[in-house]
Amino acid sequence: MITCGMNSRTSKGVIAAVLLLWSLFLSPFFLHAEEQGEYIAIRKQGGGKIALVLDRAAAKGGKESEWAQEFDKTVKEGLGFSNLFSILPPPSNVRAGSDGKAGGVNFGALSSVGAEVYAGGAVSKKGGKVNIDMEVYDTFGTKLLLKKSYSGKEEHLRSLGHAFCADLIELLTGKKSFFGSKIVFISSKTGSKEVYRCDFDGHGVEQVTNFRSISLTPVLSPDGRYLAYTSYTSGRPTLYIRNLQDNKISSVAKNGVSVDPSWRNATELATTLSFEGDQEIYLVRPDGGIVRRLTNSKGIDVSPTFSADGRQMAFVSARNGLPQIFIQDMQSGLTRRLTYSGRYNTQPSWSPAGDKIAYSTWEKTGEINIFVINADGSGLKRLTSGVRENESPSWSPDGSMIVFTSNRQGGKKLYVMSSNGENQRRLLQVDGDQMQPSWSLFR
Amino acid sequence: MRTVKPLLRSMFIPGMLFLGACCCQEDVVVAPEVLPPPVELGDIFFDYDKSELRAEATQQLQKNFDWMKQNATGTLVVEGHCDERGTNEYNMALGERRANAAKDYMVNIGADPARMQAVSFGEERPFALGHDEASWAQNRRAHFVGQGAAAPAPAPAAEAK
Numbered sequence: 001m002i003t004c005g006m007n008s009r010t011s012k013g014v015i016a017a018v019l020l021l022w023s024l025f026l027s028p029f030f031l032h033a034e035e036q037g038e039y040i041a042i043r044k045q046g047g048g049k050i051a052l053v054l055d056r057a058a059a060k061g062g063k064e065s066e067w068a069q070e071f072d073k074t075v076k077e078g079l080g081f082s083n084l085f086s087i088l089p090p091p092s093n094v095r096a097g098s099d100g101k102a103g104g105v106n107f108g109a110l111s112s113v114g115a116e117v118y119a120g121g122a123v124s125k126k127g128g129k130v131n132i133d134m135e136v137y138d139t140f141g142t143k144l145l146l147k148k149s150y151s152g153k154e155e156h157l158r159s160l161g162h163a164f165c166a167d168l169i170e171l172l173t174g175k176k177s178f179f180g181s182k183i184v185f186i187s188s189k190t191g192s193k194e195v196y197r198c199d200f201d202g203h204g205v206e207q208v209t210n211f212r213s214i215s216l217t218p219v220l221s222p223d224g225r226y227l228a229y230t231s232y233t234s235g236r237p238t239l240y241i242r243n244l245q246d247n248k249i250s251s252v253a254k255n256g257v258s259v260d261p262s263w264r265n266a267t268e269l270a271t272t273l274s275f276e277g278d279q280e281i282y283l284v285r286p287d288g289g290i291v292r293r294l295t296n297s298k299g300i301d302v303s304p305t306f307s308a309d310g311r312q313m314a315f316v317s318a319r320n321g322l323p324q325i326f327i328q329d330m331q332s333g334l335t336r337r338l339t340y341s342g343r344y345n346t347q348p349s350w351s352p353a354g355d356k357i358a359y360s361t362w363e364k365t366g367e368i369n370i371f372v373i374n375a376d377g378s379g380l381k382r383l384t385s386g387v388r389e390n391e392s393p394s395w396s397p398d399g400s401m402i403v404f405t406s407n408r409q410g411g412k413k414l415y416v417m418s419s420n421g422e423n424q425r426r427l428l429q430v431d432g433d434q435m436q437p438s439w440s441l442f443r
Numbered sequence: 444m445r446t447v448k449p450l451l452r453s454m455f456i457p458g459m460l461f462l463g464a465c466c467c468q469e470d471v472v473v474a475p476e477v478l479p480p481p482v483e484l485g486d487i488f489f490d491y492d493k494s495e496l497r498a499e500a501t502q503q504l505q506k507n508f509d510w511m512k513q514n515a516t517g518t519l520v521v522e523g524h525c526d527e528r529g530t531n532e533y534n535m536a537l538g539e540r541r542a543n544a545a546k547d548y549m550v551n552i553g554a555d556p557a558r559m560q561a562v563s564f565g566e567e568r569p570f571a572l573g574h575d576e577a578s579w580a581q582n583r584r585a586h587f588v589g590q591g592a593a594a595p596a597p598a599p600a601a602e603a604k
Contacts, residue, residue, distance in 0.1 A: 193567075214567050217532060230535075236562040237535060257539045257563050260532040272536060277543075279536040300536040316533060322492065323533055346530045362529060391530055436531070 049086040050172055052079070053110055053139075055094060055120030057132055067130050067157060068123040074161030075119075078179060081201045082169060082400070083423050088115055095120075110139040117145075119168065130154055134164055136171065146171055158203075175353075178396040182440045183403055184208070184218040184227065185414060189432035195229055200396065200439070202414070202428035217260045221269070222441040226286050228261040228269055239271050241286050250288035262304045263441075264330075270294060270304035270313065281315055294328065295335075305350045305357070312375070314338060314348040314357050325359055327375060338377055347392055350375075351419070352441055353399025358383070360391045370404055372419070383421030394439045395419070403427060403437045476593035484510055484519075484587035486570075487545060488580060492529070494540035496548055504545060507587050508554050516592035519554075521546045523563045524570070524586060526579035531565055538563035545585040 054076060059068040079085045091109040110118050121134035129151050136146040148167060150160040159180070166179040181200045186193050187207075195208040195218040209215050211233050218229040227242045234251075239258035241250045252258050256274030263269045264283070268291060273282050276293075279300045283291040295301040299318040306313050313328045320337075325348045328335040339345040344362035351357070355375035362368050368389040373380045384390035387408035394403050399419060406415045409426075412433040417424040428434070484507050487500035496504075511519060523542030525534040542561035550556045570586075571578035 214564075216535075216567075236560070237565075256561075257535060259535040274536075274539055274543075279539065300533065300540065302536045303532050318533075344529065346533045360530060368530070 050084055051088055051114050051116045052085045053088050053090045053094065053113070053115040053118045053120075054079070055090045055118065057121040057123045057134070058095075059123040064123045064125060067132075067154070070157050071123065071132055071161050071164075074158050075165055077201065078162055078165035079168070082165070082177065083418050084169060084173065084400075088113055090120075094118070105137055105142075107137070107139050107142045115139050117172065126151060130157055130160065132160060132164070136168060175398055175400075177398050178401065178439070181397050182220065182224075183394075183414075183427070183437050184220055184440070185434055185437040186216060186218065187430055187432055187434045189430055191432075195227070196430075196434075198428060202426075205428060205430055217436050217438075219261055219263060219269075219438040220440040221263045221266055221286070223266040224440060225266065226263075228263070228271075230259050230261070239273075239284070239288075241269070241284075241288060243286070250286065252284060252288045252290070254290075260303045262306060264306045264310045264313075268310075270306070272300075272302045272304075281313075294330075294333075303347060305348045307350050307355065307375070308352050312350075314350055314375075316346045316348065325357070338373065338375070340377075341380060342371075345371075349393045349395055349402075351395045351399040352397055353395070356399070356419070358393035358395065358402055360393065370402070370421075372421075381421070383417065384424070390415075392436050394437050396439050397441045403439050405435045405437065478593050479591040482510070482589040482591065484589050486584040486586050489541055489583040489585075491526075491579075491583065492537065494523075494537060494544045496544050500545070501548065503587075504548050505552070507589075508549050508552055510589050511549075511554050511558065514589065514591050517558065518590045519549075519559045520588045520590070521559060521561045522568075522586040522588065523561065524568060524582055524584050525566045526582040527566050527569060527574070528579065529566075531567075535563055535565035538565045541583075541585050545587075 054072070056072045057068045059065040076087060079087060091113050093109050094106050105118060116139060118137045118139050119134065121132055124131045131149060131151040133149050135144060137143065138145050146167060150163055152160050162179040166177050169177040178200045182197050183200060184195060184197045187196045192212045193214050193216065194210060195215050196205060197208055198205040211231055214232040216230040218227060220227055225244060227244055228239065230237050230239055237257045237259055239252045239261055252273065254273055254275035257279065258271050258273050261269050261271040268283055268285065270281050270283050272279050278298060279302060280293055281295045281301050281304050282293050285291055294313065295315070297317060297319040300323070301315060301317045303316045304313050305315070311330050313330060314325055315328065316323050317326050322343050323346050324337055325339040325345050326335050327338050338357065339359070342361040342363065345359055348357050348359040356372055357375060358370055358372045360368050360370050367385070368391050369385055370383045370390050370393045371380060372383055387406060390404055390406045392405045401416055401418055403414060403416050405412050412435050414427040414434045414437050415424055416427050485503050487503045488497065490497070507519060511517060521542045523538035523540065525538050539561065542563055546559050546561045549559065569582045570584065571581040
């Protein structure tokens with residue numbers, strides 16, 4: 001009995017520490033930004049990659065040079081991860097103006113290497129903090145597109161780099177990006193399935209739960225305030241909703257299963273409950289109270305996912321026998337079948353950036369593959385093939401990428417790809433199986 | 444003799460710890476009840492993606508009911524399991540349907556639903572670890588764990604009838 005008490009206290013301490021660290025991470029550090037310049041989306045619709053020359057920020061040596069190097073590395077990796085750019089090495093005479101005056105940007109040299117955009121700047125130390133002045137030019141129009149200062153503590157250098165990446169992508173594409181977003185997932189690294197989280201690019205992996213039970217299907221609320229997940233700590237699969245600010249945990253106090261939650265907005269989530277006999281989808285509040293029942297059909301209804309405006313819900317239903325994906329209008333309750341191709345379609349994920357739904361199909365070959373389809377049933381496209389089981393798709397907040405699980409190299413691991421299926425690669429290197437990733441919506 | 448001395452010395456700390464633990468014993472309040480070990484009652488199996496009972500399953504369910512009659516205050520956990528194929532979330536729901544199908548049958552033949560709990564494990568706890576039909580067939584199952592009533596602590600031998 002005594003050991004048992006100690007264990008739970010220790011694990012509570014660990015969880016508290018993890019969450020404290022997390023909240024520190026989320027709290028906005030002092031990011032002082034001066035913006036001057038135009039907001040222009042110069043990227044043509046459907047255009048190829050943006051040819052960018054990224055020049056290492058100038059520094060006077062010492063600490064500043066170290067910062068410049070790290071900033072450059074972060075920005076390069078971040079922009080590389082987005083898959084939007086082809087990053088060109090800066091020509092040697094890039095900082096010599098055509099008039100021979102040092103400090104200016106040599107647009108002639110940039111054009112000759114085929115650069116469309118040039119980004120460069122200078123690193124300095126201001127009041128003990130890192131200060132990075134960045135400039136972005138359109139090399140053909142020789143026009144200044146962005147001039148902005150990024151300053152913060154040294155330990156936030158990575159975030160400064162990502163802030164610049166976010167600004168650059170928003171400037172060039174007119175859309176918000178995923179920098180600063182998080183991915184929550186399940187890992188069996190410790191031997192039992194626990195909730196973990198990491199940055200959008202797989203950096204900073206942290207264990208969130210330490211229940212030594214089975215935890216499943218974690219998902220963050222759109223504002224990042226709550227984490228919902230299913231866990232067996234009570235002996236049966238129960239939905240828990242943890243407030244990440246005060247650490248309070250609510251659960252849905254109903255008999256039967258409660259599995260696979262999904263947030264409709266910051267104040268409502270949907271999950272499957274079976275306390276009335278059949279597995280049906282219900283709308284639930286973060287305090288665990290039930291708002292209303294959404295589905296009413298014989299057979300399994302599971303895995304809800306919502307359109308960005310929260311007006312429509314896609315979900316899996318076995319009402320016709322085998323599992324297929326359906327869409328329900330939240331106001332009228334009218335429901336239509338979305339998928340007709342394939343006998344086993346599950347795990348829908350609605351893109352936050354449009355009317356596209358990704359899902360997985362268990363195919364006749366035994367493979368599980370990820371498909372994407374428009375909400376009106378058109379435009380069906382297979383994104384994975386020939387590489388075993390690919391499951392659990394989840395969109396990045398800007399809809400440009402998808403994170404998913406694949407066992408193409410043996411165990412189940414997390415992968416990312418562009419929304420059109422290109423550029424599939426491992427997200428992170430962690431022992432054990434990784435599964436059920438969910439990309440946060442908050443930035 | 445030379446080896447005995449270090450041996451004794453090495454046993455000093457564990458010995459003291461053992462004595463300490465013995466002294467602690469007095470402070471510990473002895474649990475008032477002793478639960479008999481849980482009884483595994485045997486499995487029933489299901490067809491692929493199905494939660495309907497097979498004809499042969501009824502025999503095992505009758506045995507479970509007999510156990511509940513013999514253990515008048517005992518409880519029965521009905522676990523629903525799936526094979527590894529398909530996706531986890533859907534299998535969580537399917538596992539529950541399997542557990543409920545078994546439970547509902549037993550309730551129909553007279554078992555007390557208040558003493559039974561259906562729990563789905565989806566594909567989380569496979570029995571056989573292979574990746575072929577032989578393993579999958581063993582994993583599409585309902586598993587029954589009986590828990591006899593607690594006996595009074597001072598006389599665990601006394602049987603509650």
